[in-house]
Amino acid sequence: MRYSEHARSVAAKAAGIAVLLAGFLLAAKLCLGATAKSGQIPSIFNPESTPADSIFRLSLLVLSVTAVIFVIVFSLLAYSVLKYRRRLGDNGREPPQVYGSNQVELAWTVIPVLIVFILFLATARVIESVQNAPEPPGAINVTAVGHQFWWEFRYPDLGVVTANELHVPVSDASNPSPTFLTLLSADTDHSFWVPRLAGKTDLIPNHPNHMWIDPHQTGLYLGQCAQYCGTQHAKMLLRVYVDSREQFDKWAAAEKQPASSNDATEQGRRIFQTTACVNCHAISGTAAVGRFGPDLTHLMSRDTIASGAAPNTPENLRAWIQDPDHLKPGSLMPAMQLDDRDLDAVTAYLETLR
Amino acid sequence: MSSETIALGALDGGARPISERLHDWVVTVDHKKLGILYLLYALLFLVIGGIEATMMRIQLIVPHNSFVSPQVFNRLFTMHGTTMIFFVAMPLVFGFGTYLIPLMIGTRDMAFPRLNAMSFWLTAFGGLLLYFSFLGGSGLYGAGNAPDVGWFAYAPLTARAFSPGHSSDFWTLALLVSGIGSIGAAVNFVTTILCLRCPGMTLARMPLLAWLNLVMGGLVILAVSPLTAAQLMLLIDRYLGGHFFDTQAGGSAVLWMHFFWVFGHPEVYVLVIPAFAFASEIIPVFSRKPIFGYPVMVGATVAIGFISLSVWAHHMFTVGMDSAGNTFFVLSTMIIAVPTGIKIFNWLGTMWGGKIQFTAPMMFCVAFLFQFLIAGLTGIMLGAAPFNWQLSASYFVIAHFHYVIVGGIIFTIFGAFYYWLPKMSGRMYNQTLAKWHFWLFFIGFHLTFDFMHIPGILGMPRRIYTYEPGRGWEIWNLIVTIGTLVQGAGVLVFVSNLIWTFWKGEPAGNDPWDAWTLEWSTTSPPPDYNFAVIPVVESRRPLWDIKHPEDPDWKYE
Numbered sequence: 001m002r003y004s005e006h007a008r009s010v011a012a013k014a015a016g017i018a019v020l021l022a023g024f025l026l027a028a029k030l031c032l033g034a035t036a037k038s039g040q041i042p043s044i045f046n047p048e049s050t051p052a053d054s055i056f057r058l059s060l061l062v063l064s065v066t067a068v069i070f071v072i073v074f075s076l077l078a079y080s081v082l083k084y085r086r087r088l089g090d091n092g093r094e095p096p097q098v099y100g101s102n103q104v105e106l107a108w109t110v111i112p113v114l115i116v117f118i119l120f121l122a123t124a125r126v127i128e129s130v131q132n133a134p135e136p137p138g139a140i141n142v143t144a145v146g147h148q149f150w151w152e153f154r155y156p157d158l159g160v161v162t163a164n165e166l167h168v169p170v171s172d173a174s175n176p177s178p179t180f181l182t183l184l185s186a187d188t189d190h191s192f193w194v195p196r197l198a199g200k201t202d203l204i205p206n207h208p209n210h211m212w213i214d215p216h217q218t219g220l221y222l223g224q225c226a227q228y229c230g231t232q233h234a235k236m237l238l239r240v241y242v243d244s245r246e247q248f249d250k251w252a253a254a255e256k257q258p259a260s261s262n263d264a265t266e267q268g269r270r271i272f273q274t275t276a277c278v279n280c281h282a283i284s285g286t287a288a289v290g291r292f293g294p295d296l297t298h299l300m301s302r303d304t305i306a307s308g309a310a311p312n313t314p315e316n317l318r319a320w321i322q323d324p325d326h327l328k329p330g331s332l333m334p335a336m337q338l339d340d341r342d343l344d345a346v347t348a349y350l351e352t353l354r
Numbered sequence: 355m356s357s358e359t360i361a362l363g364a365l366d367g368g369a370r371p372i373s374e375r376l377h378d379w380v381v382t383v384d385h386k387k388l389g390i391l392y393l394l395y396a397l398l399f400l401v402i403g404g405i406e407a408t409m410m411r412i413q414l415i416v417p418h419n420s421f422v423s424p425q426v427f428n429r430l431f432t433m434h435g436t437t438m439i440f441f442v443a444m445p446l447v448f449g450f451g452t453y454l455i456p457l458m459i460g461t462r463d464m465a466f467p468r469l470n471a472m473s474f475w476l477t478a479f480g481g482l483l484l485y486f487s488f489l490g491g492s493g494l495y496g497a498g499n500a501p502d503v504g505w506f507a508y509a510p511l512t513a514r515a516f517s518p519g520h521s522s523d524f525w526t527l528a529l530l531v532s533g534i535g536s537i538g539a540a541v542n543f544v545t546t547i548l549c550l551r552c553p554g555m556t557l558a559r560m561p562l563l564a565w566l567n568l569v570m571g572g573l574v575i576l577a578v579s580p581l582t583a584a585q586l587m588l589l590i591d592r593y594l595g596g597h598f599f600d601t602q603a604g605g606s607a608v609l610w611m612h613f614f615w616v617f618g619h620p621e622v623y624v625l626v627i628p629a630f631a632f633a634s635e636i637i638p639v640f641s642r643k644p645i646f647g648y649p650v651m652v653g654a655t656v657a658i659g660f661i662s663l664s665v666w667a668h669h670m671f672t673v674g675m676d677s678a679g680n681t682f683f684v685l686s687t688m689i690i691a692v693p694t695g696i697k698i699f700n701w702l703g704t705m706w707g708g709k710i711q712f713t714a715p716m717m718f719c720v721a722f723l724f725q726f727l728i729a730g731l732t733g734i735m736l737g738a739a740p741f742n743w744q745l746s747a748s749y750f751v752i753a754h755f756h757y758v759i760v761g762g763i764i765f766t767i768f769g770a771f772y773y774w775l776p777k778m779s780g781r782m783y784n785q786t787l788a789k790w791h792f793w794l795f796f797i798g799f800h801l802t803f804d805f806m807h808i809p810g811i812l813g814m815p816r817r818i819y820t821y822e823p824g825r826g827w828e829i830w831n832l833i834v835t836i837g838t839l840v841q842g843a844g845v846l847v848f849v850s851n852l853i854w855t856f857w858k859g860e861p862a863g864n865d866p867w868d869a870w871t872l873e874w875s876t877t878s879p880p881p882d883y884n885f886a887v888i889p890v891v892e893s894r895r896p897l898w899d900i901k902h903p904e905d906p907d908w909k910y911e
Contacts, residue, residue, distance in 0.1 A: 069731060074727065081720060084707060099644055120685050130743075189607060199740060226815040231424050234821070
């Protein structure tokens with residue numbers, strides 16, 4: 001029977017759509033539920049800084065407007081599909097031929113224009129408030145330099161240089177201390193994206209960019225490079241540590257110190273200083289001043305190595321020096337071809353860089 | 355108006371040896387054969403691009419997977435994107451346009467038949483050149499020397515410092531060659547539509563498909579030319595010491611972005627306007643009503659064509675434009691929602707009060723309406739620049755544009771295949787297989803692309819060969835990968851249906867859908883000369899006038 005077939009297929013379709021909508025709701029619930037439990041999910045709907053929060057609030061407006069449009073248009077579509085399908089026992093005559101209607105056309109032109117106008121104004125306001133925010137006197141300045149495939153962070157006012165793990169102070173309303181970033185690139189395009197703190201901004205060679213964050217809560221915020229930059233784009237991970245003001249000052253003071261030296265690891269230090277390591281890495285207070293790779297002066301103050309690809313443990317560090325490609329294939333650090341004894345010595349030396 | 359044909363000896367091709375018949379296909383300048391060649395060629399690349407997508411999804415099924423290496427993954431996504439846009443979607447819309455335009459405007463061939471053949475073969479050889487790259491380097495297993503710079507190949511990744519060897523050259527040359535083919539095809543479309551319409555067919559009586567392809571042709575000429583220029587500039591950088599995009603010598607990475615997206619955004623409309631065209635032919639026939647608001651549909655299309663030339667930098671909201679630039683591109687981007695909305699409402703108006711027949715082409719078009727609505731709404735989200743700072747370059751964007759390209763364009767193209775296959779082959783497809791195809795592809799599509807929005811919201815960037823566990827991304831990636839496999843099964847059913855139709859299909863007759871445009875007035879498949887007598891038309895639906903002499907359209911238009 002044609003009719004029952006149609007009815008069945010329409011019913012199946014309606015059921016499918018219902019399942020999809022239920023899936024969406026479930027997904028939304030999981031997203032929000034999960035973010036409430038754990039800060040390790042970098043959800044854009046769980047903002048913890050003014051730029052991310054302004055975006056979140058704009059997104060709620062956009063989502064509600066689009067949801068209303070969806071419900072209206074989808075209902076019209078569903079109604080036409082159900083109501084105007086050809087019925088069983090159709091007389092075979094053509095339906096009334098309607099060619100159009102100027103009034104209706106005018107209505108569905110003017111109403112969308114008004115909606116667009118409202119959305120545009122709301123959007124323009126947020127653009128202005130995020131992009132043209134003035135820099136207050138207490139702000140921290142950081143220069144972030146994107147490299148294949150790691151992050152260099154320089155604090156020009158504090159004399160601190162570090163890599164991959166950005167430390168910033170928490171900013172509260174009574175005593176705002178936002179962090180203003182200048183974004184540069186040493187090679188290809190990259191993008192700085194920590195979803196809970198701000199939208200992304202690209203790091204483009206010959207094209208300095210700017211962005212700012214003012215995290216309201218201490219803690220660790222995860223992100224990663226969001227513009228394809230080469231083989232190991234995927235493991236150009238980004239960690240932002242939001243410290244209390246005291247913690248941050250303590251951290252900055254420690255980072256400013258030259259590297260500690262320890263006679264017990266003298267052999268490792270000598271190997272490091274006399275091999276190609278120094279061409280790329282800097283350790284302040286020593287002859288190593290390379291800038292192609294991360295600054296290692298306080299390597300042990302970082303939780304991860306290889307731009308977040310692995311936890312900073314002695315075993316991982318040793319494995320990384322032995323063969324970087326094993327941990328992060330395509331990384332630009334060469335395997336140094338050290339024998340086991342030298343490898344142990346260099347690892348032991350690096351372990352002292354606190 | 356003529357529905358009879360003259361029997362000619364040349365039509366009796368079955369008796370000749372296969373080598374001669376193949377030779378015919380190679381040297382042909384007949385728009386119908388070239389159209390079919392475009393389509394077959396695009397289907398071949400659809401399968402290849404689909405295999406690349408499936409491999410990427412298998413790699414991403416769990417975090418820290420090692421199904422392919424990072425190098426291979428980067429080549430896969432570059433080849434997948436380049437293939438699907440330039441060697442699947444473009445040839446598909448060109449193929450249908452080349453086949454249908456002369457038939458629908460009542461003429462015997464395109465304006466420039468030899469240019470038509472040249473355009474096809476340039477496109478075809480462009481694709482072959484791109485895939486030659488697989489033979490270099492470490493061979494097929496390591497995806498050879500295939501380009502790995504992403505399908506929009508941002509500078510300076512393409513500079514010799516970052517892309518030694520020839521992988522980027524394959525990419526550049528392939529697009530240069532096929533781009534010239536596209537421009538040739540577009541010139542041909544525009545000229546044919548403007549100059550070769552049959553007597554009585556004023557611009558206001560053209561089928562919407564012809565109107566929309568006219569706009570599409572204009573956009574191709576305006577959009578593909580800058581891309582071709584940019585490819586030449588890139589070659590000058592790489593081989594003649596130029597510094598257009600070479601940032602290490604003071605060149606500009608942002609300049610490349612402008613060049614690419616001045617092409618890239620109109621390109622979306624180059625692909626979607628023909629999809630609108632298919633929907634605008636199929637929906638009226640299976641609703642048994644004329645298209646609602648024909649003049650408004652034409653106006654909206656032309657408006658979309660113009661506005662689409664002024665929105666390109668919405669792909670660049672994160673590159674650090676100033677607030678005035680960002681604000682301008684928010685406005686131009688959101689405005690385009692108005693004519694697009696008008697089109698959706700007019701399709702709904704066409705179905706309203708009709709007697710809708712749920713044949714396979716109509717099912718694909720209804721799904722298109724549903725999916726294109728969602729794609730448009732996520733487009734508004736992405737058009738709000740601050741929201742875009744979060745969503746761009748994430749999996750949300752991937753989900754959005756696949757919603758446009760698969761949910762919008764590919765769905766209507768499947769609809770177009772089922773609608774015009776009886777005309778092209780003379781045989782009716784298998785309706786059961788077509789329904790299986792629809793439901794598998796529909797379910798697979800939604801499993802894949804509905805759930806793909808979510809990891810983007812949770813901070814997952816695109817183009818990563820692996821991801822960290824514990825960020826809430828695992829379950830979504832698993833579902834997306836399963837959906838990809840279901841879609842793949844749908845495509846296999848489609849391909850088997852095509853083969854089935856070719857060998858076993860029932861004869862379809864001249865006019866299986868009781869349709870109203872001129873292609874249905876000639877035989878299936880049409881003879882070499884299309885029409886024994888050039889038709890004369892008096893309205894937009896000439897076959898309606900013939901079938902309903904008591905109530906012809908020309909009285910009301």
